[in-house]
Amino acid sequence: xxxxxxxxxxxxxxxxxxxxxxxxxxxxxxxxxxxxxxxxxxxxxxxxxxxxxxxxxxxxxxxxxxxxxxxxxxxxxxxxxxxxxxxxxxxxxxxxxxxxxxxxxxxxxxxxxxxxxxxxxxxxxxxxxxxxxxxxxxxxxxxxxxxxxxxxxxxxxxxxxxxxxxxxxxxxxxxxxxxxxxxxxxxxxxxxxxxxxxxxxxxxxxxxxxxxxxxxxxxxxxxxxxxxxxxxxxxxxxxxxxxxxxxxxxxxxxxxxxxxxxxxxxxxxxxxxxxxxxxxxxxxxxxxxxxxxxxxxxxxxxxx
Amino acid sequence: xxxxxxxxxxxxxxxxxxxxxxxxxxxxxxxxxxxxxxxxxxxxxxxxxxxxxxxxxxxxxxxxxxxxxxxxxxxxxxxxxxxxxxxxxxxxxxxxxxxxxxxxxxxxxxxxxxxxxxxxxxxxxxxxxxxxxxxxxxxxxxxxxxxxxxxxxxxxxxxxxxxxxxxxxxxxxxxxxxxxxxxxxxxxxxxxxxxxxxxxxxxxxxxxxxxxxxxxxxxxxxxxxxxxxxxxxxxxxxxxxxxxxxxxxxxxxxxxxxxxxxxxxxxxxxxxxxxxxxxxxxxxxxxxxxxxxxxxxxxxxxxxx
Numbered sequence: 001x002x003x004x005x006x007x008x009x010x011x012x013x014x015x016x017x018x019x020x021x022x023x024x025x026x027x028x029x030x031x032x033x034x035x036x037x038x039x040x041x042x043x044x045x046x047x048x049x050x051x052x053x054x055x056x057x058x059x060x061x062x063x064x065x066x067x068x069x070x071x072x073x074x075x076x077x078x079x080x081x082x083x084x085x086x087x088x089x090x091x092x093x094x095x096x097x098x099x100x101x102x103x104x105x106x107x108x109x110x111x112x113x114x115x116x117x118x119x120x121x122x123x124x125x126x127x128x129x130x131x132x133x134x135x136x137x138x139x140x141x142x143x144x145x146x147x148x149x150x151x152x153x154x155x156x157x158x159x160x161x162x163x164x165x166x167x168x169x170x171x172x173x174x175x176x177x178x179x180x181x182x183x184x185x186x187x188x189x190x191x192x193x194x195x196x197x198x199x200x201x202x203x204x205x206x207x208x209x210x211x212x213x214x215x216x217x218x219x220x221x222x223x224x225x226x227x228x229x230x231x232x233x234x235x236x237x238x239x240x241x242x243x244x245x246x247x248x249x250x251x252x253x254x255x256x257x258x259x260x261x262x263x264x265x266x267x268x269x270x271x272x273x274x275x276x277x278x279x280x281x282x283x284x285x286x287x288x289x290x291x292x293x294x295x296x297x298x299x300x301x302x303x304x
Numbered sequence: 305x306x307x308x309x310x311x312x313x314x315x316x317x318x319x320x321x322x323x324x325x326x327x328x329x330x331x332x333x334x335x336x337x338x339x340x341x342x343x344x345x346x347x348x349x350x351x352x353x354x355x356x357x358x359x360x361x362x363x364x365x366x367x368x369x370x371x372x373x374x375x376x377x378x379x380x381x382x383x384x385x386x387x388x389x390x391x392x393x394x395x396x397x398x399x400x401x402x403x404x405x406x407x408x409x410x411x412x413x414x415x416x417x418x419x420x421x422x423x424x425x426x427x428x429x430x431x432x433x434x435x436x437x438x439x440x441x442x443x444x445x446x447x448x449x450x451x452x453x454x455x456x457x458x459x460x461x462x463x464x465x466x467x468x469x470x471x472x473x474x475x476x477x478x479x480x481x482x483x484x485x486x487x488x489x490x491x492x493x494x495x496x497x498x499x500x501x502x503x504x505x506x507x508x509x510x511x512x513x514x515x516x517x518x519x520x521x522x523x524x525x526x527x528x529x530x531x532x533x534x535x536x537x538x539x540x541x542x543x544x545x546x547x548x549x550x551x552x553x554x555x556x557x558x559x560x561x562x563x564x565x566x567x568x569x570x571x572x573x574x575x576x577x578x579x580x581x582x583x584x585x586x587x588x589x590x591x592x593x594x595x596x597x598x599x600x601x602x603x604x605x606x607x608x609x
Contacts, residue, residue, distance in 0.1 A: 013430075013432050013433070015426075015511050015512075016426045016430050016432045017432075019422040019423060019425065019426045019511075019515075020422070020423050020426060020438065022419045022422065022423075023419055023420070023422070023423040023442070023482055023486070024438070024441075026419070026475065026478055026479035026482065027441070027442065027445060027479060027482075027483075029460075029475075029479065030453075030457060030460075030475060030476045030479035030480070031445050031448060031453065031479055031480065033456075033460065034452075034453035034456035034457040034460055035448050035452060035453050035456075037456040037459075037460070038452050038453060038455060038456045041456065048455070048458075048459045048462075049459075095350070095353060098346050098349060098350060099350070101346065102343070102346055102350075103343055104343075107347070111350055111354070113595065114354050114358075115354070115357070116591070117358075117588065117591070118357055118358070118361070119536070120536070120584075120587040120588050120590075120591050121361060121584040121587070121588070122539060122540055122557055122558060122561075122583060122584060122587070123540040123542075123558075124540065124542060124557070124558040124561060124562055125364075125561070125580045125583060125584050126360070128561065128562065128565075128580065129360040129361070129363075129364055129580070130360065132573075133360065138375070138376065138379065138573070140360075140363060143379050143380075147380075173356065174353050174356050174357060176353055176357060177357045231449060234449070235449045235450060235451040237543075238542045238543065241542070241543070241546075242542070242562050256451050259451055259454075259455075260451075260454075260543070263454070263455045263458075264547060269455050269459070272455050273452075273455055273456065276449065276451050276452035276453075276454070276455065277452065279449050279451060279452060280447075280448065280449055280452045283447060283449050284447055287447060
């Protein structure tokens with residue numbers, strides 16, 4: 001009897017590892033091996049194919065002290081990310097609150113559907129459309145300015161080093177197209193009814209209720225979005241790659257594009273890997289800090 | 305108007321549960337709950353946001369029906385005659401990209417669902433040696449930035465001889481996409497009552513049968529949410545196909561249309577916009593086909609830290 005149980009247990013466990021095999025084969029091949037390989041090659045002068053020479057920490061020294069393009073790009077990235085995180089939190093939460101407070105169930109549903117639609121249009125189409133909006137002659141932005149008599153403000157938005165970065169920030173205005181609103185709305189709808197009733201009894205309305213009740217209780221979603229914003233913001237370079245190539249000059253250069261250019265334009269894959277490792281370390285640090293310092297809703301509940 | 309008079313008992317019944325906490329939520333924007341003027345203000349605000357969000361896309365559609373001179377002369381308005389032939393021109397060029405994107409997304413997403421269901425199933429239901437370690441090995445992937453592995457993964461697929469094939473997109477998409485999918489599905493599978501599996505086992509079902517005949521059919525809403533999130537990510541991926549696909553006939557939508565405007569066909573603005581509209585449509589159609597499950601999946605609170 002006992003023997004049979006053991007055998008059955010082994011049989012079942014064999015099954016477990018069989019089920020996990022495809023996942024781990026793929027992870028090892030396409031995630032862990034490249035990650036380890038990137039860290040390893042960050043200590044090399046490497047073009048990916050032939051040249052492969054160990055140079056110790058020279059790549060990292062260059063990143064820290066010599067690469068002024070990278071330094072400019074980090075400053076740009078920080079500005080873009082600060083702005084992106086700001087509006088990326090405020091706008092969707094605000095809209096979610098308004099939606100949550102709406103009385104008509106039918107309209108609530110209609111707005112939800114409408115607001116999720118832009119997320120389904122390929123991101124690239126959005127980017128390219130904004131590229132059209134910023135066009136100097138037949139761009140929507142300049143046409144609008146001329147139409148309201150402010151033609152003197154018209155300019156080549158993405159070609160002017162003074163405004164190009166701000167033009168990129170403004171893209172996607174009013175910054176609610178996406179699933180952010182839905183996620184926050186879900187968070188708000190999960191707030192227990194008793195809590196909301198208490199607010200009503202205690203007279204906690206408006207801003208007070210938002211900061212004391214709603215916000216702490218959707219902290220889980222906020223935290224997740226902040227982490228995703230960091231991870232996306234630090235590495236993202238799609239917009240720059242398509243619309244500005246980091247220019248004019250280096251006005252819109254970001255670290256991701258510096259990495260991409262070094263790897264695929266200049267064949268400096270070792271150096272690019274070192275930049276990647278720096279991003280990795282930064283992301284790890286920020287994720288840890290986020291977990292540690294942004295309290296989640298549950299912790300709030302337990303404390304109060 | 306006070307809160308109580310704003311809601312007759314008849315409406316309360318008609319709207320059921322949802323009505324119970326909507327009015328309280330109303331307190332957040334205006335303290336005078338039940339005030340229809342406040343409600344109106346909210347609608348105006350929401351419509352403004354909706355219109356501003358949609359305007360570029362509306363502009364895209366209006367422009368897609370114009371010739372170049374119509375576009376230059378009548379920039380803002382929709383003018384007759386409509387030039388639907390822009391769509392004929394655009395379709396001939398972008399149809400292959402759309403087909404490629406659909407093939408890659410369909411295969412990759414199906415594989416993700418199968419692979420991640422299997423892993424999520426065992427993580428949700430069994431205790432086995434190394435379980436913790438293996439789970440953290442999956443969780444840890446979330447921290448690895450895509451740009452770190454971009455270069456070495458490129459070198460890897462080049463050595464594997466996968467460059468410029470469909471598999472060069474599909475396999476890494478499955479490898480990366482399964483991570484989040486496993487995390488979501490595991491939570492959901494864990495909530496399925498153990499008795500169901502017990503009953504199946506008594507009836508002689510293997511674990512394989514239990515996974516594919518019980519766990520997966522019961523998880524359709526969450527599976528479709530996971531599927532759509534994966535499709536969205538793959539559909540929008542720009543960098544990876546850009547570096548790995550060089551043949552025009554294998555290219556996916558993002559790169560295909562990114563350089564459409566400056567391509568050898570020298571399309572007019574209207575034709576470019578028509579191409580953008582066409583490439584935007586497939587996911588919108590898919591969404592309307594699966595809207596209910598998708599929104600339910602998202603708003604059920606499956607996505608939270």
